[in-house]
Amino acid sequence: MPSIIAPGAKKTTTLTVAVKCRPLRERERGRDIVRVIESKEVLILDPDLSKDYLDRVQNRTKEKNYCFDHAFGPESTNLEVYTKSISSIIPGIVQGLNVTVFAYGSTGSGKTYTMVGTKGDPGLMVLSLNTVFDLIKKDKRSDEFEVTCSYLEVYNEVIYDLLEKSSGHLELREDPEQGISVAGLRCIKVHSADKILELLNMGNSRRKTESTEVNATSSRSHAVLEIRVKRKRRNKYPNQVLQGKLALVDLAGSERATETNNAGQKLRDGANINRSLLALANCINALGKQQKKGLAYVPYRNSKLTRILKDGLSGNSQTVMIATISPADIHYHHTVNTLKYADRAKEIKTHVQKNIGAVDTHVSDYQRMIDSLQTEVCQLKKELAEKESQLSTKPAEKAADDELSQLNILSHEISENVQERINLQKAMSELEETNLNNRSELQRLDEIIARHQAIQMDGSTVEELVARRLVILDNIRDNDEAGVNYQKEIEANEKQRCQLQGMIDEAVSKNGNKTYLRILSQYRLLGMANSELQLEMAMRDQVIHNQREALKNLWNLLMGLGLDEKQILHLAAEQGRKIKTSATPHVLTFHHLHIQG
Numbered sequence: 289m290p291s292i293i294a295p296g297a298k299k300t301t302t303l304t305v306a307v308k309c310r311p312l313r314e315r316e317r318g319r320d321i322v323r324v325i326e327s328k329e330v331l332i333l334d335p336d337l338s339k340d341y342l343d344r345v346q347n348r349t350k351e352k353n354y355c356f357d358h359a360f361g362p363e364s365t366n367l368e369v370y371t372k373s374i375s376s377i378i379p380g381i382v383q384g385l386n387v388t389v390f391a392y393g394s395t396g397s398g399k400t401y402t403m404v405g406t407k408g409d410p411g412l413m414v415l416s417l418n419t420v421f422d423l424i425k426k427d428k429r430s431d432e433f434e435v436t437c438s439y440l441e442v443y444n445e446v447i448y449d450l451l452e453k454s455s456g457h458l459e460l461r462e463d464p465e466q467g468i469s470v471a472g473l474r475c476i477k478v479h480s481a482d483k484i485l486e487l488l489n490m491g492n493s494r495r496k497t498e499s500t501e502v503n504a505t506s507s508r509s510h511a512v513l514e515i516r517v518k519r520k521r522r523n524k525y526p527n528q529v530l531q532g533k534l535a536l537v538d539l540a541g542s543e544r545a546t547e548t549n550n551a552g553q554k555l556r557d558g559a560n561i562n563r564s565l566l567a568l569a570n571c572i573n574a575l576g577k578q579q580k581k582g583l584a585y586v587p588y589r590n591s592k593l594t595r596i597l598k599d600g601l602s603g604n605s606q607t608v609m610i611a612t613i614s615p616a617d618i619h620y621h622h623t624v625n626t627l628k629y630a631d632r633a634k635e636i637k638t639h640v641q642k643n644i645g646a647v648d649t650h651v652s653d654y655q656r657m658i659d660s661l662q663t664e665v666c667q668l669k670k671e672l673a674e675k676e677s678q679l680s681t682k683p684a685e686k687a688a689d690d691e692l693s694q695l696n697i698l699s700h701e702i703s704e705n706v707q708e709r710i711n712l713q714k715a716m717s718e719l720e721e722t723n724l725n726n727r728s729e730l731q732r733l734d735e736i737i738a739r740h741q742a743i744q745m746d747g748s749t750v751e752e753l754v755a756r757r758l759v760i761l762d763n764i765r766d767n768d769e770a771g772v773n774y775q776k777e778i779e780a781n782e783k784q785r786c787q788l789q790g791m792i793d794e795a796v797s798k799n800g801n802k803t804y805l806r807i808l809s810q811y812r813l814l815g816m817a818n819s820e821l822q823l824e825m826a827m828r829d830q831v832i833h834n835q836r837e838a839l840k841n842l843w844n845l846l847m848g849l850g851l852d853e854k855q856i857l858h859l860a861a862e863q864g865r866k867i868k869t870s871a872t873p874h875v876l877t878f879h880h881l882h883i884q885g
């Protein structure tokens with residue numbers, strides 16, 4: 289039965305951006321070029337001291353000035369950063385709101401120090417968790433709480449569970465209602481901040497770090513700690529569940545490979561870290577632009593990191609970006625680059641809304657099918673491993689062994705290929721939807737402009753409308769261009785798929801080990817069926833989501849026309865539809881609207 293949730297009022301809010309400048313380190317021996325003025329302004333001095341007076345007056349200086357919600361100098365502690373920029377939004381988590389905090393900055397600028405901290409100067413993760421549990425303690429008598437914690441890292445575009453000793457590769461799952469989740473990620477029930485900190489330390493010890501020339505323990509991965517708080521009102525509204533979420537993100541540092549003297553694996557890491565960070569920067573750009581230009585396409589799909597952070601960047605979340613910078617003159621370019629993105633991020637808007645519990649059942653059937661397929665895939669994987677170990681004990685079959693491992697590689701590649709295709713197709717359909725909206729706005733504008741011109745209205749109104757029209761056209765062109773690129777990628781993906789399929793078929797026809805191959809091909813087919821099913825589920829959910837949105841709009845429209853809840857229900861009954869509602873204190877009229885039939 290599809291159900292729609294009409295949640296508490298949506299509040300639009302802008303991203304809070306705070307800048308934290310770390311102290312100059314002993315070995316840096318450089319010049320301190322950062323000045324923080326009145327806790328808001330950041331002044332970056334020209335690193336080149338040789339500029340003369342004339343250069344300065346002729347404005348040839350590289351001095352830059354930015355203004356943020358908060359700015360902290362080297363003497364500020366993490367507690368100060370927490371108190372001024374985050375503490376006020378943390379209580380929302382136990383009231384059903386989502387909060388995201390992420391640190392952004394170049395390698396060695398102090399992201400991990402700010403997020404994790406030290407014993408003497410605990411970081412934002414520690415401080416916010418302590419507050420969450422203090423708040424829970426206060427309300428424990430009247431309400432029931434359940435807190436769960438997960439910790440993941442994105443390394444080389446692969447997601448790993450930091451709470452698992454030897455985590456496999458995890459996949460992202462999408463649901464238009466619930467947003468993005470990570471399939472198979474461990475969620476541990478916790479009862480205290482200390483327990484989470486214990487898990488955090490354990491996870492951090494598993495995190496991929498390397499020594500680079502810029503930072504001795506440089507984080508090579510992006511880490512996301514997520515705390516979910518479920519709250520059940522024991523006395524007042526026993527059926528209501530509030531679900532808040534706190535996502536704390538410590539990003540890997542961005543650096544240019546040439547600066548770190550990295551090679552081989554490290555160089556590859558750098559490329560992937562930069563791919564994610566580049567995608568994040570592109571999303572920040574597009575979102576910043578969107579505030580001015582309307583419907584620009586935001587390329588969340590270009591990396592795992594941006595897909596995970598999607599909610600925090602534009603969805604239902606109150607978000608704080610902490611931009612970390614170094615005061616050293618040698619880092620001038622990195623510092624200015626970080627501040628440029630931080631400056632753009634100030635424009636980003638999110639929509640905060642309480643998550644009032646409704647257990648959705650419509651995905652459960654698909655979910656069950658996927659889970660059972662996954663169990664079967666695991667079982668076959670085990671059988672495959674057993675078979676493989678038997679085969680490897682017989683040296684005479686070494687040649688067959690090689691062919692089999694080749695087959696394994698091929699089947700892995702084909703499954704990655706299917707995932708990529710799903711992702712590209714979803715990106716295409718999102719892009720098309722964005723442009724559909726753009727085109728309908730264009731049509732509306734054309735009609736209004738024609739009407740205004742017909743009655744020869746004041747020129748300035750028409751000028752404004754025409755300017756807006758040009759902006760929309762510009763967006764449509766940008767989005768069409770992105771669409772052509774996606775289409776090319778889809779074609780390349782399909783070509784690769786055919787090639788892989790051909791290679792597999794050839795290998796299978798040559799190989800003599802029939803039992804093994806039967807299992808292998810079954811495993812491969814199941815893996816593909818699983819992926820296809822996920823695509824089908826996502827598409828189906830998108831349709832349901834659109835229907836619900838349309839119904840919500842219709843409900844609001846009818847309310848706006850002066851009809852009350854009873855009259856709407858009556859109207860619906862006349863149309864042969866059953867609607868169930870239940871009242872909550874957050875929305876005057878209703879919070880659940882279940883539509884049957």
Ligand SMILES: Nc1ncnc2c1ncn2[C@@H]1O[C@H](COP(=O)(O)OP(=O)(O)OP(=O)(O)O)[C@@H](O)[C@H]1O
Nearest residue numbers: 310394395396397398399400401503506507540541
């Ligand atoms: N506010 C601070 N006070 C004292 N030391 C700091 C501060 N911020 C950072 N540092 C020191 O600077 C160094 C680099 O910091 P950190 O490891 O947090 O950088 P990072 O941005 O996380 O780097 P990467 O991206 O390479 O992981 C560390 O030795 C850290 O202790």
